[in-house]
Amino acid sequence: MRIGELCKRAGVSHDTVRFYERTGLLDKATQPHTTNTYKHYSERSLQRIRLIVHAKALGFTLAEIGDVIHVWDSPTFGIAKKVECLQAKLTELDEKSRALATLRAGLLNALAKVGGDCTEEDIAW
Structure with missing residues (x-):
């Protein structure tokens, strides 16, 4: 799925997705076609963002979430x-x-x- 669909399904902004990618909370999206700049995000990316959003709502910091994700992956x-x-x-x-x-x-x-x-x-x- 492209970033727009990912954002819509996860309820976050484009900037949030890009920030999570930059900080390593979310794997970099693939670019299956060299002829365009569209990135492709997987269902795993959607699940990861939902996990991050949920953990943040429970009071975890992004650093704490990152620690758990790092251990898991x-x-x-x-x-x-x-x-x-x-x-x-x-x-x-x-x-x-x-x-x-x-x-x-x-x-x-x-x-x-x-x-x-x-x-x-x-x-x-």
Whole structure:
């Protein structure tokens, strides 16, 4: 598929696709014909962009996404190393989840006390 179709199906801009290519998050598209400059993107490219968009929506940085993609695609990483790296990312995600749950509880506590008398105990969540 050409870049226009890829962008439409993935819900991203042309600039985003080109940026992902430049930074190595997305494989370079092929140019099957030497007579024109049209690039051809695969279904794999579409899946990769959807993965990146989803991971960004979950709060991952492009650097973090790149790390996971690199591990997954690298032929030098054996299965055990891939599992280890992905498990480390899951552990990090679990830690973030716990921190967000703590922050959420504190905000709910603060919300419940809005408009009431505030004591020093109320300030320390």
